[in-house]
Amino acid sequence: MSGSVAIVGGGLTGLALADRLHAAGIDFQLFEARDRLGGRISTARRGADWFDLGPSWFWPGQPRMAALVQRFGLNVIAQYSEGAQLYETAKEEVIRDRGFASMQGSLRVHGGMGAIVEALASALPLGSAETGRAVQSISADGTISFADHGACTFGRVVLAVPPRVAAEIAFAPELPHHVQSALCGIPTWMAGHAKLVAVYDSAFWRDDGLSGDASSQLGPLAEIHDASATTGGALFGFVGVPATARAGQRDAVIDASVAQLGRLFGARAMKPLAVYYTDWAEEVGTAVAADRAPLMHHPAYGRPTVLDPAEGSRIYFASSELAPEMGGYLEGALAAADEAAGWVLGMMPG
Ligand SMILES: Cc1cc2nc3c(=O)[nH]c(=O)nc-3n(C[C@H](O)[C@H](O)[C@H](O)COP(=O)(O)OP(=O)(O)OC[C@H]3O[C@@H](n4cnc5c(N)ncnc54)[C@H](O)[C@@H]3O)c2cc1C
DSSP states (O other): OTTSEEEEOOBHHHHHHHHHHHHTTOOEEEEOSSSSSBTTOOEEEETTEEEESSOOOBOTTOHHHHHHHHHTTOOEEEOOOOSEEEEEOTTSOEEETOSOOTTTTOEEETTOTHHHHHHHHHTSOTTSEESSOOEEEEETTSEEEESSSOEEEOSEEEEOSOHHHHTTSEEESOOOHHHHHHHHTSOOTTTTOEEEEEEESSOHHHHTTEEEEEEESSOSEEEEEEOOOSSSEEEEEEEOSOHHHHTTOHHHHHHHHHHHHHHHHOGGGGSOSEEEEEEGGGOTTTOOGGGGSOOSSOOOOSOOGGGSOOTTOOEEEOSGGGOSSSTTSHHHHHHHHHHHHHHHHHHSOO
């Protein structure tokens, strides 16, 4: 196996890299720690409906995302944004038409972002992407060993995991201190967030002239948008309560969020058919303890030069956070995969 490539991590970066290597005829094996592929992409399914608990949007001007959805024939839908936006003050006062539809122009994928994951995975050779395979240690000779059991040696190892998550893997020999601290210093985009989706039998707020967009000084949801899928209606919100304060408070956060949706959108909003909630700060494989500190702005991502692979190194760090452009976003994950593929192909003999 020493001529082949190990891809550690089956998020969008890892899957897109696998896709690139497959197209180039390079032998690879992808190992994903979770029991599912997609990483931060996570789409709940309910009958014909689909609800994104990770990323919901891509945007015009992101050519790799546009090409991917086109290649797989996925339908793109505009974020619903017709009607008034609501604003909730800290004193429970609801003001109509304050501000503007904040995500107008954002694009969703019919079937959710999970549809991209499914399409990429189904285009890979059978058995080339293994789930439930957490990589525990990596040696400089390309040997990776797994948390459950076993080890394999590869010619190249691409770590398609967020930098802080990569820093938790045991390297032999240990990574130089400046490399380790560079990895730990790069926050994982959105890892400290939690997202809630409330599902209804119809998008009844639209009948009241509301877009579903709302922002709140009171919370627990700080920002709310329409998340309606194929049937019925849905609203989603980003939880504004910091990760440390909401830890272990799942039921309380859900109850308070549903009550808040009632304050904003009326009594019908207090009777969802289903509620989905993911606290990404609690997700092993995405967040580390440092990610509980809220990020105040989108970091200036990109690969610090200390993370450039040394001459002859078999190990390469990827992930959206290290992308040459659009770091942190889905488009960044695809850009990171392109860059990693360039490294692999450039390194391959002949
Ligand atoms: C709530 C939320 C909302 C977001 N909204 C948007 C949005 O609207 N638009 C947008 O463009 N972006 C958004 N993002 C960011 C987007 O999700 C990421 O940019 C993208 O998914 C990153 O992909 P990735 O493959 O680089 O990393 P990840 O998706 O984090 O994938 C890394 C993978 O590595 C696996 N892994 C970790 N450790 C190991 C190990 N030791 N062994 C094996 N596998 C391992 C993980 O389980 C994971 O599957 C959002 C993210 C979140 C959390």
